[in-house]
Amino acid sequence: MAPGLFIDGRAAASLPLPDRGLAYGDGLFETLLVRGRQPAWPALHGERLSAGLARLGIPEPPWRDHLASSLAAVDAPAERWLTLRLTVTRGDGPRGYAPPATAVPRTVIEIAEAPLDPLAAPAPLRTALARLRWARQPALAGLKHLNRLEQVLAARECRERGLDELLVCDTAGRLVAATRGNLFLLRGDTLVTPDLAACGIAGTRRRLLLDTLAPALGLAAEVTALEPAALASADALFCCNSLRGIVAIGRHEEQQWRAHPVIERLQAAYREALCASVG
């Protein structure tokens, strides 16, 4: 399958300039897992995107139409898993940081093969604490915006250290997330995840776990401030994101965790919900 690139719903190879997405990272994105032409959990992605656009004051473009026309134009077998990145920028505007009074946003959709099979059992991760710490910015916390240099630096550190993932604290020393997804701890019958009021991305799979999967399995869910010391006493640890689903951490720094039945039940429930979501 050839990768597909679409701007405002039409096949395109390049972005018209100027664009504030390039100039200032003035925009947002979503990474959707797709099977055939059906995105997984489109409502979760759509609600986050709409809320983010409202917070940044970017008018909502007809991205649902663009999504549908882009997927209709991609030549992929119905059983194939795809990754679809949907970027919304504030579009063109006069020179300078101040956003135009009436912006005409652009959508950029990039479709490619999924990097891995989301129904396969993922190998547990080897992680460590990142040396890099992320900045605390409540005005942007939770958003999946285009200002992602901190993730780029953390991913570079992860590769240099030869690890699968890094767990990242903010500059106040509180746990935020993994470089590529949200972080959960299992404590007895409770799932615990860092609160994201100051920092981090509020992932769609994090929300799915908190709102749907945890209650369905009889687990409590807690969102709270966490320091790295909390990791050592957890019964199990895992990360989640839209492409990898739920992935256990097998080793963090010098500590190891065996496969945990609750994580395996969550993974099974996730895969079942994913298949239902993509029809």
Next chain:
Amino acid sequence: MAPGLFIDGRAAASLPLPDRGLAYGDGLFETLLVRGRQPAWPALHGERLSAGLARLGIPEPPWRDHLASSLAAVDAPAERWLTLRLTVTRGDGPRGYAPPATAVPRTVIEIAEAPLDPLAAPAPLRTALARLRWARQPALAGLKHLNRLEQVLAARECRERGLDELLVCDTAGRLVAATRGNLFLLRGDTLVTPDLAACGIAGTRRRLLLDTLAPALGLAAEVTALEPAALASADALFCCNSLRGIVAIGRHEEQQWRAHPVIERLQAAYREALCASVG
């Protein structure tokens, strides 16, 4: 004059995708003032850009060649002031935050009329303290990178409040800068400006003031942590950036300052140095 747009030194109307500059803000930029075909203080811009590329691990593209060929292609009278934005992105790369091992960076050059005459005497600014605070991130502090959503939010706040500029603190309550430039206080015979170890952009005109203009006028220069309370006792306040030069603050919140002879001498010295710089 038609605005000019150049990618890797060649006239172009759009950016090839994917590009990590759009995807993650993975890149840097410089805003140069140009007269005819001569950029002002190219060495100051070039040194900051090179240092930033090294910190982000982006190979240095032949941007000097691209700058020269772009300026050669623009049809502008020799006495005309232009603004030139030079953006360097990490270019294409595989999906995901991790930068490619061997990146092929892109340069994007956008040339337009300067928004104002840099030799005209600028009107003093009305400013206030921004409600938005900027995040502290030492790993990115000082760089003029593409992650500028905080400036966008601050510029929006500035427009909503009907002011010329806002002075912005970081989340620890320390003064950082104005939304569109660096901030200086005059205290007796000393120029004082916030240190940028945790936050902010190290402007080329800030460096020119610290290294060249202040010593030439017999002024001391101090870089230090500053809180908003320091503003009230300053003899004068001013902002600086590449397009506006040195602009006095006439009123901050409820306090007013008259034109100060030292600021006027700095402005005259700046204009003289600017004319010498563009030949």
